[in-house]
Amino acid sequence: MKYFAGIEAGGTKFVCSIGDDNGTIIKRHSILTNSPSETIPAIIEFFKPYHDQLLSLGIGAFGPVDLNKTSPTYGHITHTPKTQWKNFNFLGAMKAEFDVPMEFDTDVNVAALGEHTWGEAQNLENFLYITVGTGVGVGGMINGKLMHGLTHPEMGHIPLRKSPSERPDFEGICPYHKDCLEGLAAGPAINTRWNVDHSSLLKPEHIAWDIESDYLAHAVVSYILICSPQKIIMGGGVMNQSQLFPMIHDKVKKLLNGYIKHPSIIDHINQYIVPPGLGDNAGCLGAIALAQLAYQKR
Numbered sequence: 001m002k003y004f005a006g007i008e009a010g011g012t013k014f015v016c017s018i019g020d021d022n023g024t025i026i027k028r029h030s031i032l033t034n035s036p037s038e039t040i041p042a043i044i045e046f047f048k049p050y051h052d053q054l055l056s057l058g059i060g061a062f063g064p065v066d067l068n069k070t071s072p073t074y075g076h077i078t079h080t081p082k083t084q085w086k087n088f089n090f091l092g093a094m095k096a097e098f099d100v101p102m103e104f105d106t107d108v109n110v111a112a113l114g115e116h117t118w119g120e121a122q123n124l125e126n127f128l129y130i131t132v133g134t135g136v137g138v139g140g141m142i143n144g145k146l147m148h149g150l151t152h153p154e155m156g157h158i159p160l161r162k163s164p165s166e167r168p169d170f171e172g173i174c175p176y177h178k179d180c181l182e183g184l185a186a187g188p189a190i191n192t193r194w195n196v197d198h199s200s201l202l203k204p205e206h207i208a209w210d211i212e213s214d215y216l217a218h219a220v221v222s223y224i225l226i227c228s229p230q231k232i233i234m235g236g237g238v239m240n241q242s243q244l245f246p247m248i249h250d251k252v253k254k255l256l257n258g259y260i261k262h263p264s265i266i267d268h269i270n271q272y273i274v275p276p277g278l279g280d281n282a283g284c285l286g287a288i289a290l291a292q293l294a295y296q297k298r
Contacts, residue, residue, distance in 0.1 A: 006287025009061040011134035019288035058290025060110025103294040108139030114286025119277030133236035136182040163214035185215040217251035235276040
């Protein structure tokens with residue numbers, strides 16, 4: 001039996017998976033995002049029993065990453081805040097172990113590909129996938145192609161107005177920008193603002209979620225006005241707080257104030273801004289889908 005391999009390399013953990021043609025996950029395994037010297041051997045160990053059965057490998061990585069295939073640093077994680085991974089040749093490390101076709105992209109683009117192949121974005125040509133977790137990342141498709149450009153989208157770092165409910169002593173945690181979207185709305189920002197170990201410890205009625213929905217709604221409005229997506233999918237650990245979706249829906253409509261007169265927003269916003277259809281499997285299934293593309297291009 002032949003299989004496709006996928007790696008979803010996130011800021012907290014790497015999810016390695018083995019899948020088939022139909023997007024069925026045969027086996028998956030999570031590995032903590034420690035140093036490359038710890039994480040890479042664990043990845044190799046997971047795939048080793050399938051070495052002779054692998055058709056191809058798809059990799060979605062936290063970034064920034066180099067996606068330019070003509071660049072000498074293609075496949076590298078570049079100037080990431082995770083200092084141990086800075087300028088690490090991730091794709092090269094995999095090619096040194098596995099002689100199969102490979103494709104490499106951002107973790108959010110890969111999750112978007114998973115949703116396009118088997119989830120909420122099937123049959124759509126223009127959509128966004130937003131992940132709100134350890135960081136904030138945005139990927140998706142424009143005209144049926146994954147979003148690439150000068151580098152790749154970094155919409156998690158857009159500047160925002162401070163929420164009226166924001167704590168006056170909280171400056172944001174992004175090491176580059178302080179109070180960008182990621183600096184104000186990522187999971188660690190919530191934890192730091194309220195001095196908790198994890199945002200899930202905050203009750204649904206806590207003011208934290210009003211602030212969080214302010215920032216996410218403002219970002220979504222910017223994305224709607226710039227990209228005009230057919231759907232917006234929001235995943236990641238922070239979005240497991242189900243009360244956020246109706247709050248974001250209401251605030252997006254108020255901020256747009258009727259300017260975008262489309263039924264998807266005016267009448268059906270709960271079907272327009274949605275959680276991933278694949279749930280927590282969007283990333284690992286997207287990596288499998290990317291592996292399938294790699295095999296088709298061989």
